[in-house]
Amino acid sequence: xxxxxxxxxxxxxxxxxxxxxxxxxxxxxxxxxxxxxxxxxxxxxxxxxxxxxxxxxxxxxxxxxxxxxxxxxxxxxxxxxxxxxxxxxxxxxxxxxxxxxxxxxxxxxxxxxxxxxxxxxxxxxxxxxxxxxxxxxxxxxxxxxxxxxxxxxxxxxxxxxxxxxxxxxxxxxxxxxxxxxxxxxxxxxxxxxxxxxxxxxxxxxxxxxxxxxxxxxxxxxxxxxxxxxxxxxxxxxxxxxxxxxxxxxxxxxxxxxxxxxxxxxxxxxxxxxxxxxxxxxxxxxxxxxxxxxxxxxxxxxxxxxxxxxxxxxxxxxxxxxxxxxxxxxxxxxxxxxxxxxxxxxxxxxxxxxxxxxxxxxxxxxxxxxxxxxxxx
Amino acid sequence: xxxxxxxxxxxxxxxxxxxxxxxxxxxxxxxxxxxxxxxxxxxxxxxxxxxxxxxxxxxxxxxxxxxxxxxxxxxxxxxxxxxxxxxxxxxxxxxxxxxxxxxxxxxxxxxxxxxxxxxxxxxxxxxxxxxxxxxxxxxxxxxxxxxxxxxxxxxxxxxxxxxxxxxxxxxxxxxxxxxxxxxxxxxxxxxxxxxxxxxxxxxxxxxxxxxxxxxxxxxxxxxxxxxxxxxxxxxxxxxxxxxxxxxxxxxxxxxxxxxxxxxxxxxxxxxxxxxxxxxxxxxxxxxxxxxxxxxxxxxxxxxxxxxxxxxxxxxxxxxxxxxxxxxxxxxxxxxxxxxxxxxxxxxxxxxxxxxxxxxxxxxxxxxxxxxxxxxxxxxxxxxxxxxxxxxxxxxxxxx
Numbered sequence: 001x002x003x004x005x006x007x008x009x010x011x012x013x014x015x016x017x018x019x020x021x022x023x024x025x026x027x028x029x030x031x032x033x034x035x036x037x038x039x040x041x042x043x044x045x046x047x048x049x050x051x052x053x054x055x056x057x058x059x060x061x062x063x064x065x066x067x068x069x070x071x072x073x074x075x076x077x078x079x080x081x082x083x084x085x086x087x088x089x090x091x092x093x094x095x096x097x098x099x100x101x102x103x104x105x106x107x108x109x110x111x112x113x114x115x116x117x118x119x120x121x122x123x124x125x126x127x128x129x130x131x132x133x134x135x136x137x138x139x140x141x142x143x144x145x146x147x148x149x150x151x152x153x154x155x156x157x158x159x160x161x162x163x164x165x166x167x168x169x170x171x172x173x174x175x176x177x178x179x180x181x182x183x184x185x186x187x188x189x190x191x192x193x194x195x196x197x198x199x200x201x202x203x204x205x206x207x208x209x210x211x212x213x214x215x216x217x218x219x220x221x222x223x224x225x226x227x228x229x230x231x232x233x234x235x236x237x238x239x240x241x242x243x244x245x246x247x248x249x250x251x252x253x254x255x256x257x258x259x260x261x262x263x264x265x266x267x268x269x270x271x272x273x274x275x276x277x278x279x280x281x282x283x284x285x286x287x288x289x290x291x292x293x294x295x296x297x298x299x300x301x302x303x304x305x306x307x308x309x310x311x312x313x314x315x316x317x318x319x320x321x322x323x324x325x326x327x328x329x330x331x332x333x334x335x336x337x338x339x340x341x342x343x344x345x346x347x348x349x350x351x352x353x354x355x356x357x358x359x360x361x362x363x364x365x366x367x368x369x370x371x372x373x374x375x376x
Numbered sequence: 377x378x379x380x381x382x383x384x385x386x387x388x389x390x391x392x393x394x395x396x397x398x399x400x401x402x403x404x405x406x407x408x409x410x411x412x413x414x415x416x417x418x419x420x421x422x423x424x425x426x427x428x429x430x431x432x433x434x435x436x437x438x439x440x441x442x443x444x445x446x447x448x449x450x451x452x453x454x455x456x457x458x459x460x461x462x463x464x465x466x467x468x469x470x471x472x473x474x475x476x477x478x479x480x481x482x483x484x485x486x487x488x489x490x491x492x493x494x495x496x497x498x499x500x501x502x503x504x505x506x507x508x509x510x511x512x513x514x515x516x517x518x519x520x521x522x523x524x525x526x527x528x529x530x531x532x533x534x535x536x537x538x539x540x541x542x543x544x545x546x547x548x549x550x551x552x553x554x555x556x557x558x559x560x561x562x563x564x565x566x567x568x569x570x571x572x573x574x575x576x577x578x579x580x581x582x583x584x585x586x587x588x589x590x591x592x593x594x595x596x597x598x599x600x601x602x603x604x605x606x607x608x609x610x611x612x613x614x615x616x617x618x619x620x621x622x623x624x625x626x627x628x629x630x631x632x633x634x635x636x637x638x639x640x641x642x643x644x645x646x647x648x649x650x651x652x653x654x655x656x657x658x659x660x661x662x663x664x665x666x667x668x669x670x671x672x673x674x675x676x677x678x679x680x681x682x683x684x685x686x687x688x689x690x691x692x693x694x695x696x697x698x699x700x701x702x703x704x705x706x707x708x709x710x711x712x713x714x715x716x717x718x719x720x721x722x723x724x725x726x727x728x729x730x731x732x733x734x735x736x737x738x739x740x741x742x743x744x745x746x747x748x749x750x751x752x753x754x755x756x757x758x759x760x761x762x763x764x765x766x767x768x769x770x771x772x773x774x775x
Contacts, residue, residue, distance in 0.1 A: 064469055064470040064489075064490045064491070065467050065468065065469055065470075066468060066469075066470060067461050067468045068461060068462075068468075068470055068471060069460075116460065116461055116468070116504075117460065117461065118458065118459075118460030118461060118506050119460040119461060119504055119505075119506060119508055120506055120507060120508065121508055254508070256504065256507075256508025256509070256510070257508055257509050257510045263463075263504055263508060263510060271468065272468070359466050359467075362466060362467030362468065363463070363466060363467065363468060364468060
């Protein structure tokens with residue numbers, strides 16, 4: 001682990017300095033006074049970790065650099081551990097022409113949520129959660145999204161997908177006032193890992209207040225004969241797909257004091273959620289992450305996996321990787337993609353993931369995979 | 377008759393007393409009712425516009441030690457406020473709060489962070505409250521905070537002696553040489569004293585206002601400075617004139633006291649600055665302070681030139697004027713809060729104003745053509761020399 005390593009180095013440095021300082025103390029008085037300054041520096045090596053009982057491994061990995069306390073998931077109404085695989089597949093019916101019609105219901109509402117232990121944020125939400133529901137459909141289906149605005153401001157759902165201009169969710173095309181309702185209708189295409197967000201103005205405020213969510217369209221194996229096996233593994237509900245461990249991760253951030261800079265960074269809203277409760281991953285089952293970046297104010301975000309490499313499908317619109325064998329990808333706002341990797345040849349343990357913008361990591365966006373042999 | 381008049385007199389005496397009590401109790405009862413109504417019926421609910429409570433947090437002390445960083449914060453919000461998280465250098469860091477829980481208005485709490493700070497570098501602490509409001513505090517240069525050990529006490533005493541006691545002693549040592557001066561020389565010396573004191577008055581007030589600005593809003597810093605200056609001025613005027621206008625040794629003692637109070641405030645500020653690493657201590661800087669304060673000794677000597685006080689009087693005057701610098705350094709480096717330094721400087725400013733008034737009135741009294749005495753060439757030159765010397769030597773120490 002990067003943090004562990006740097007800590008070790010730091011300790012080593014201090015010991016050397018201490019030794020040097022003590023040696024100098026034996027020499028001249030001047031050198032001794034210099035060493036006094038160094039010994040005082042040598043003193044503070046993670047006192048919190050040293051005091052009391054030994055913390056669990058996944059907590060000691062972060063040293064003292066972590067938020068204090070726990071977030072009340074029950075009050076928030078959503079649990080980050082469950083958000084990871086909580087797909088909203090809507091309700092299915094068949095159209096006269098035989099096609100599948102998938103209907104989603106989404107309500108915009110104002111809600112105060114706890115984004116880090118003790119820090120309340122006056123969010124604007126879809127279905128009372130941030131990120132909004134992770135909508136999942138299959139390529140070629142007809143989609144109907146019934147959107148109701150119960151918030152205090154005008155809102156919309158702007159989908160990243162292929163649709164008519166009047167379904168775009170911008171002012172004049174599906175942007176509705178409080179108390180109103182709008183139905184977005186379009187075909188599910190192209191397949192991939194997409195997102196939706198509110199396109200009301202000012203855009204920055206509506207996005208960073210929490211109005212966004214993942215929008216995943218699975219490929220239809222029948223339409224992709226050349227990569228049918230891959231397509232089947234991506235299609236939710238197939239036995240092949242059940243062989244994967246799929247997680248949706250929306251990289252987001254919150255500007256709690258409204259100075260156009262973020263105070264809290266996270267995946268799926270709650271700072272350090274997956275650092276404090278690592279994501280349990282089976283060693284033998286491959287992992288697929290639907291990763292979306294919606295961070296406002298910062299131009300770029302990234303994802304770095306420790307001790308492992310992954311294949312990356314930029315925007316998920318291809319069935320062959322756009323980047324092979326990388327351990328870091330970057331995403332600008334609204335950029336997204338699919339990460340695929342496995343731990344088959346790894347020993348069980350804690351594998352960290354975080355953006356390689358250290359600032360985001362240190363402000364809450366970091367997590368760990370707890371790789372195990374079998375579910376206990 | 378007396379048997380009858382006695383009780384009636386008592387009732388007359390009783391009635392007004394009862395009435396007095398009634399007229400004290402009634403307004404208080406109405407105040408109590410108003411408070412009860414305000415808190416229970418909530419008639420001001422319509423003013424509540426959904427805005428979150430106002431929060432304010434002031435950082436009063438910073439201690440850097442082997443166990444990390446400790447800061448003392450004072451809450452000044454409209455309601456008790458809760459610290460949710462603490463960032464150090466843009467990283468959420470584990471912390472403990474003592475006492476824990478919401479901090480009520482005016483109350484303080486210690487925040488302890490086991491943070492591996494780096495000697496000589498800058499760090500930023502950012503407190504995030506439950507509403508997401510942030511309060512930042514910059515540690516300009518991280519140096520270990522002096523601890524309560526005899527070694528640093530002794531070092532500070534030496535420093536205090538150099539900036540406070542030594543210059544006053546040197547200044548007073550001009551006494552024998554000054555005794556021979558004539559009338560013009562006397563005018564010059566007294567005006568020189570007024571000039572240097574005027575400089576100190578302006579300097580002390582300006583520093584006091586600056587420090588008051590750093591203090592928590594609930595202390596009403598600038599108001600406190602003005603009131604403390606006025607109060608110390610009036611108290612010392614009253615005390616000084618209890619047995620006539622002070623002259624000679626009494627006046628010299630008041631000058632020493634005023635300078636001493638100023639040096640106390642100065643010592644507090646210097647001690648705090650060094651403790652917080654805001655200023656590095658150079659030999660040049662210390663010499664600057666010594667030079668800067670030499671005129672203070674001459675000023676104390678001026679009113680007693682016509683007397684011949686014993687040597688121990690000089691020693692006492694030196695300690696009174698210079699000693700507080702040592703005490704200020706000790707307190708400033710250990711228990712620093714801007715409002716106390718501001719208060720000390722404001723009291724010092726008031727004391728200096730008092731001696732200025734007394735010196736000028738002495739000059740006026742010594743001459744028949746009183747106002748002319750103030751504007752005699754020697755007096756004007758002395759005034760200019762006093763202010764000018766202080767201003768120029770201050771250039772050595774202002775950073």
